Amino acid sequence: MKQHDLHIYNSLTKTKEKFTPIHEGAVGMYVCGPTVYSNVHLGNCRTFLSFDLVFRYLKHLGYKVRYVRNITDAGHLENDGESGEDPILRKARIEQLEPMEVVQRYTVDFHTTMAKFNAHPPSIEPTATGHIIEQIQIVEKIIEEGFAYETNGSVYFDVLKFNKTYEYGKLSGRNLEDMIANTRELSAQTDKKNPQDFALWKKAEPQHIMRWPSPWSDGFPGWHLECTAMSTKYLGDNFDIHGGGMDLKFPHHECEIAQAEACNHISPVNYWMHANMLTLNGKKMSKSTGNFILPDDMFTGENDILSKPFSPTVTKFFMYQAHYRSILDFSSEALEASEKGFNRLMDAYRMLDNTETSEKTSLDITSWRKSCYDAMNDDFNSPILIAHLFEAVKFINALKEGKETISTEDLKLLKQTMHDFLFDVLGLQNVAGENSQDGEKLTGAVELLIELRNQARANKDFATSDKIRDQLAEKGIQLKDGKEGTTFQLFNNV
RNA sequence: GGCAUCGUGGCCGAGUGGCUAGGCUCAGCUCUGCAAAAGCUGCUACAGCGGUUCGAGUCCGCUCGAUGCCUCCA
Numbered sequence: 092m093k094q095h096d097l098h099i100y101n102s103l104t105k106t107k108e109k110f111t112p113i114h115e116g117a118v119g120m121y122v123c124g125p126t127v128y129s130n131v132h133l134g135n136c137r138t139f140l141s142f143d144l145v146f147r148y149l150k151h152l153g154y155k156v157r158y159v160r161n162i163t164d165a166g167h168l169e170n171d172g173e174s175g176e177d178p179i180l181r182k183a184r185i186e187q188l189e190p191m192e193v194v195q196r197y198t199v200d201f202h203t204t205m206a207k208f209n210a211h212p213p214s215i216e217p218t219a220t221g222h223i224i225e226q227i228q229i230v231e232k233i234i235e236e237g238f239a240y241e242t243n244g245s246v247y248f249d250v251l252k253f254n255k256t257y258e259y260g261k262l263s264g265r266n267l268e269d270m271i272a273n274t275r276e277l278s279a280q281t282d283k284k285n286p287q288d289f290a291l292w293k294k295a296e297p298q299h300i301m302r303w304p305s306p307w308s309d310g311f312p313g314w315h316l317e318c319t320a321m322s323t324k325y326l327g328d329n330f331d332i333h334g335g336g337m338d339l340k341f342p343h344h345e346c347e348i349a350q351a352e353a354c355n356h357i358s359p360v361n362y363w364m365h366a367n368m369l370t371l372n373g374k375k376m377s378k379s380t381g382n383f384i385l386p387d388d389m390f391t392g393e394n395d396i397l398s399k400p401f402s403p404t405v406t407k408f409f410m411y412q413a414h415y416r417s418i419l420d421f422s423s424e425a426l427e428a429s430e431k432g433f434n435r436l437m438d439a440y441r442m443l444d445n446t447e448t449s450e451k452t453s454l455d456i457t458s459w460r461k462s463c464y465d466a467m468n469d470d471f472n473s474p475i476l477i478a479h480l481f482e483a484v485k486f487i488n489a490l491k492e493g494k495e496t497i498s499t500e501d502l503k504l505l506k507q508t509m510h511d512f513l514f515d516v517l518g519l520q521n522v523a524g525e526n527s528q529d530g531e532k533l534t535g536a537v538e539l540l541i542e543l544r545n546q547a548r549a550n551k552d553f554a555t556s557d558k559i560r561d562q563l564a565e566k567g568i569q570l571k572d573g574k575e576g577t578t579f580q581l582f583n584n585v
Numbered sequence: 586g587g588c589a590u591c592g593u594g595g596c597c598g599a600g601u602g603g604c605u606a607g608g609c610u611c612a613g614c615u616c617u618g619c620a621a622a623a624g625c626u627g628c629u630a631c632a633g634c635g636g637u638u639c640g641a642g643u644c645c646g647c648u649c650g651a652u653g654c655c656u657c658c659a
Contacts, residue, residue, distance in 0.1 A: 107601095125659070138659035167657065178657065263654075265588055273587045273655075314657080336659030341588085343658090367590090368653065377658065412608070413598060418591075418652065425597045428609035435608090438623085474599050478607035488624060553618065560621085571622040580622085 134376030167314030244308030
């Protein structure tokens with residue numbers, strides 16, 4: 092375990108708190124995963140990448156982390172009342188597929204996309220449909236405790252009754268009286284005692300395909316239940332971290348707290364973390380409004396929003412240049428700025444391999460390294476971390492020009508630290524790809540052309556030399572003349 | 586309407602009451618056959634109004650504006 096002083100902003104208390112896990116050296120973390128009825132869009136990805144950073148950093152600090160992220164494969168209704176359609180069923184109807192075919196298709200898409208972003212898979216990835224029994228047991232327990240009631244084969248959570256003993260609304264800062272006063276009801280609620288009550292179990296209509304037997308009816312679980320069932324099953328009644336998108340804070344996470352407290356009489360989560368939204372045109376990315384971009388469309392450049400394609404690692408770097416609790420707006424200009432910075436950062440890192448060393452070091456590497464940790468320890472402040480990494484870039488470039496010096500030992504520490512943060516913590520990828528066989532062949536061919544060009548330049552045959560340079564550029568290969576010869580770089584995705 | 590968050594230089598985006606965040610753009614310079622690339626230097630902002638304070642982007646109040654949630658949503 093590395094020594095650290097990690098502080099996490101807790102949404103429940105609205106303050107940064109020192110992180111102390113329940114079991115020393117181990118962390119239990121649950122994150123709400125996607126509902127797999129369509130391709131994950133970039134906004135969904137941001138949340139999962141925010142928690143990938145958390146996962147990676149906790150592991151980097153030496154914790155044994157059990158990271159549970161669910162797959163919601165039983166769709167919930169569009170509203171909690173009597174009407175509305177399950178989005179998975181709707182998709183299955185439209186595309187004439189079995190619901191589980193829909194689920195399978197988009198689960199695979201989700202995994203493929205996260206792999207492109209170089210996100211670590213969670214330790215356990217449970218599905219809602221795989222935990223129906225556990226969910227039914229929780230409903231039974233809540234009924235037993237007196238906080239739920241059955242009406243016409245459906246079971247609802249009695250929020251008003253719960254609120255007499257516990258506190259409903261403490262996470263999202265709402266109080267029940269206000270909510271009741273401001274209820275806007277469009278259609279009559281026949282089954283619920285109160286509009287604030289939420290479904291634990293819903294009786295299925297005859298046409299509803301996804302259904303399971305239960306003590307109350309053939310039906311399906313309410314949409315807040317799966318997370319309570321799976322988080323407590325794999326992490327215990329009380330665990331360290333629960334994360335999710337800001338838009339899940341209410342009602343989803345509020346209801347999770349209520350369910351868990353009704354069952355176990357203990358607040359389930361010590362640190363609630365909420366990742367903020369990715370916006371497009373100033374508005375939240377959202378499947379239902381069509382205001383979103385798909386990851387693959389941005390990797391290929393086939394979209395109307397961006398001027399060019401961007402790689403997964405650049406996209407991730409762009410996201411990490413903003414703090415996870417801030418809204419981030421997505422635009423072509425902002426992506427381009429990040430891409431240039433990213434390339435500069437990677438160039439500097441590569442340069443460390445052929446850096447000359449001296450007796451002394453003109454920069455305090457140890458204290459620089461500490462400032463990197465300080466940034467991450469302050470509620471995973473990746474933008475500050477990246478600012479520090481750019482300070483190192485400046486130093487590395489100065490080394491090259493002989494304006495600064497570094498000892499062999501410090502060079503090793505600098506390189507190790509850069510490596511740790513760039514690749515282990517941020518999970519970035521060096522896009523060079525020199526290792527493949529094709530890459531070697533390409534390198535050989537381009538180096539030959541570079542040699543021919545330099546001969547032409549020596550002979551002042553600039554017509555030939557410029558032809559080589561310009562035509563390679565047209566093919567997406569950029570020559571870069573430096574003091575120590577010419578190198579080349581492939582334009583991304585051309 | 587209710588709850589919450591936010592408004593930072595040309596753009597993006599950090600900021601624990603007092604000291605230059607950082608990236609990109611732009612300008613100048615170095616390098617170069619020319620260019621590109623690369624490097625260096627420069628560009629001091631905090632929505633408005635009032636208050637607390639020796640001192641506020643940072644705390645308090647009001648005004649204006651934006652966003653999220655209150656229906657499925659990361």
